[in-house]
Amino acid sequence: MKIRSIFLSSNSDSSLPIVDFCNKNGILLARRSFISFQQVPFEVPGEWEVIFFSSPRSFDFFASDDFSPESNQQIACIGSETKNHIESKGYVVSFFGENAGNPKEIAVKFKEWLGSRRALFPQSARSNKSIEVELPEAQKIPLVVYETVEDPILFRTAFSIYIFTSPSNYLSFISLNTIPNEAKILAWGTTTAQVIVNSGKSVDFILETSTYSELHRILLKLI
DSSP: OOOOEEEESOOOGGGHHHHHHHHHHTOEEEEOOSEEEEEOOOOOOSOOSEEEESSHHHHHHHOOTTOOOOTTOEEEESSHHHHHHHHHTTOOEEEEOSOTTOHHHHHHHHHHHHTTOOEEEEEETTOOOTTGGGSOGGGEEEEEEEEEEEOOOOOOOOOSEEEEOSHHHHHHHHTTOOOOTTSEEEESSHHHHHHHHHTTOOOSEEOSSOOHHHHHHHHHHHO
16 A cells, blocks of 8 residues: 555654654654643552553653662563663563553463562553453552543544554544544554444554554555
């Protein structure tokens, strides 16, 4: 197919390689998140052995300058991009998922790795709880540290490819916009893909590792 334009529901620095890709190939790129985030007050419980971060954002909203795990506490996270972000801040990640786009698979492996320990889950008020759902109630401590707010705008342009990085971004997008039937849709993992399918749309590609390097490889194949 001829890719003339791409919509990406993220304008983070991590997506800059996609900007370079589009510039080199003469592709119009629109980068915009359709959601925003707000800190909410929270108190950190004391009785936990593992803290699990589902995204770089959940880490940033939780971790303050004086965040320092005790000797008996470990850090876990959803995938390699979140791991790299946490470790860039000077922390050690003891567990991370290899295929961040498949949270069910990660949940099973995390449950096995966790054993009988209790895990703390800093998260959004709209979290899908994809990892903690596999754990018994006694082993999980959900902690809301931020809320996700829809921030939609109307796009006049139709795109060849639509890339949605989260369920919330997709739902906010379609609240004001439609996706042409001939367009390709890429989903950031199975959870995002399921929300898209539930709305009546087909998903052409699902990112397994949910990384921009994987997205770059898919786009190379499409051109």
